[in-house]
Amino acid sequence: MMNFGPDYVRAIAPYQGGKPIAEVAREFGLDEANIVKLASNENPLGIPESSQRAMQQAFAELARYPDSNGFDLKGAISKKFDVPTDWITLGNGSNDILELAARALVQPGQSVVYSQYSFAVYPLATQAVGARAIVVPAKNFGHDLDAMAAAITPDTKLLFVANPNNPPGTIVGGEQIAAFLKQVPSSVVVVLDEAYTEYLPPELRYDALAWVRQYPNLIVSRTFSKAYGLAGLRVGFGIAQPGLTDLLNRIRQPFNVNSLAQAAAVAVLNDDAYLQKSAQLNADGYRQITGAFTQMGIEFVPSYGNFVLFRAGDDEGAGARVNLELLKKGVIVRPVGNYGLPQWLRVSIGLPNENAAFIDALKAILG
Ligand SMILES: *Cc1c(COP(=O)(O)O)cnc(C)c1O
Numbered sequence: 001m002m003n004f005g006p007d008y009v010r011a012i013a014p015y016q017g018g019k020p021i022a023e024v025a026r027e028f029g030l031d032e033a034n035i036v037k038l039a040s041n042e043n044p045l046g047i048p049e050s051s052q053r054a055m056q057q058a059f060a061e062l063a064r065y066p067d068s069n070g071f072d073l074k075g076a077i078s079k080k081f082d083v084p085t086d087w088i089t090l091g092n093g094s095n096d097i098l099e100l101a102a103r104a105l106v107q108p109g110q111s112v113v114y115s116q117y118s119f120a121v122y123p124l125a126t127q128a129v130g131a132r133a134i135v136v137p138a139k140n141f142g143h144d145l146d147a148m149a150a151a152i153t154p155d156t157k158l159l160f161v162a163n164p165n166n167p168p169g170t171i172v173g174g175e176q177i178a179a180f181l182k183q184v185p186s187s188v189v190v191v192l193d194e195a196y197t198e199y200l201p202p203e204l205r206y207d208a209l210a211w212v213r214q215y216p217n218l219i220v221s222r223t224f225s226k227a228y229g230l231a232g233l234r235v236g237f238g239i240a241q242p243g244l245t246d247l248l249n250r251i252r253q254p255f256n257v258n259s260l261a262q263a264a265a266v267a268v269l270n271d272d273a274y275l276q277k278s279a280q281l282n283a284d285g286y287r288q289i290t291g292a293f294t295q296m297g298i299e300f301v302p303s304y305g306n307f308v309l310f311r312a313g314d315d316e317g318a319g320a321r322v323n324l325e326l327l328k329k330g331v332i333v334r335p336v337g338n339y340g341l342p343q344w345l346r347v348s349i350g351l352p353n354e355n356a357a358f359i360d361a362l363k364a365i366l367g
Contacts, residue, residue, distance in 0.1 A: 036354045037332045038333055041307045043227065044350040048230075054267035065255050068254040070088075073269075083212070091238060102125035107130075115137075149183040157187075157189065167336050170303075171204065174206025177192070195226055195305075198279065204304065219248075224265050224268065229274065229278065234258075307346050310347065
């Protein structure tokens with residue numbers, strides 16, 4: 001058979017997402033209404049009403065292309081985060097920003113540094129451009145920033161840090177990141193992926209945008225998919241100084257963020273009540289789920305995101321086995337064998353009744 005494309009593309013293992021509800025219903029003969037999906041770190045509150053209203057208004061204009069410069073959305077981001085609009089790159093999800101960074105900055109054969117047990121899109125973005133991955137061993141499931149700085153080689157062009165990290169939910173403190181940024185050579189671009197930053201309690205917050213002002217080699221990425229509740233619309237953004245931002249904008253698709261997504265994102269950016277409710281629901285759900293883990297003697301990694309990594313058992317088959325049993329009971333969580341964590345599963349924090357359904361199912365399975 002003819003082998004199309006470069007070897008490095010054929011070597012890519014496709015991204016494994018959370019199973020859709022409809023698929024689980026078909027496979028296991030269940031009623032969709034009884035299925036609980038806690039697999040993709042989505043916001044259990046559902047789409048914000050403010051965004052729904054904005055989308056209804058945008059509907060009438062859908063025959064037209066979206067605003068390729070995202071004037072309103074960049075304006076809203078600029079105002080909320082106090083950054084100039086020419087520091088902002090809009091993305092089709094923040095995934096898009098991660099990929100744009102790899103495509104804009106890295107050539108085949110050069111290297112990209114990221115941590116073991118960090119986001120699955122980093123290896124994908126790295127491999128897609130034919131780059132070499134330098135995967136730095138994790139420390140207590142989280143980023144070992146000193147080791148990451150030490151792992152940089154002369155051909156390293158890009159480095160990814162997820163804070164909080166996914167799937168473990170770990171964080172590194174602001175002071176550690178500040179010290180790390182000082183160590184990274186100015187020729188290496190750092191992407192600080194802050195997909196879950198809105199969930200951090202006030203005492204753990206830090207000002208990443210101050211670092212963007214200081215470092216021309218830093219991109220901070222944010223998403224509307226988690227705390228803002230717009231995962232299905234695909235919208236995120238990167239903030240960097242104009243030099244880097246200009247590069248990313250040169251290679252993005254001109255209409256990478258659709259009109260409904262732009263309208264919805266503007267609305268929710270001004271909807272502080274939704275964001276606060278998301279954070280509160282998440283904090284309560286975290287206590288509910290981890291309280292049950294503690295009671296059941298289940299090991300888990302303390303998490304700062306909207307999900308928890310927990311140990312399903314001791315053998316290599318434990319994650320897959322417990323995952324299957326949960327699916328049979330209509331509970332969808334995320335297996336993390338592809339992250340090298342076959343004994344573990346990741347559960348997203350849902351509504352109180354969804355968390356309870358997960359806990360009940362787990363109790364029934366593990367006895
Ligand atoms: C969910 C997630 C993202 C965001 O993905 P979107 O493309 O914005 O939906 C980015 N980084 C990490 C670490 C994530 O977990």
